[in-house]
Amino acid sequence: SRSSAAASSAFDFRAHEAWLMDALTRTCGSSRTDVDVDACLAYKSNETIGVRTTTEVWTSSRLRRVRSTYVDGGEVAQIFNCVAYPSTSTPDAPIFGADLICIGKGAARKVLIGVDLQPMCRDASYAAAYVPELLALRDGRFADVAETLGTTTPSTKFY
Known part of the structure; x- marks a missing residue:
């Protein structure tokens, strides 16, 4: 589900997505269980504008829910968003969020990276x-x- 829809894109966050999913799985997901995502949310494509969106959701003993979404708009837009909610057995752990956004191309390209830890x-x-x-x-x-x-x-x- 992490295959790039726009392999020719000069810029993407696929390596960052893979690193974060690996880090979350290693540190919090020893008992990772994938959650079924409605087909219309798991993969959506709009060939007219050249955008593909993939979403995956999973849980583990330490994370009650992890949801990651990747929007691949080729050269014009690359967006990765991930939110990890801690298990209720770890009430002092924060909700973790990461947003990696790249829009535009050439001199107009803008990159925004946000990381958020929201206390419970x-x-x-x-x-x-x-x-x-x-x-x-x-x-x-x-x-x-x-x-x-x-x-x-x-x-x-x-x-």
């Missing part, structure tokens, strides 16, 4: 346990990524 609860003890480590990661190793890539954060550029 919002109390002070939860924040005290996890937020400092996340802030250290953001302000340390990843502090200058946007500048290195010649990009700005949405809050700086758009708001």
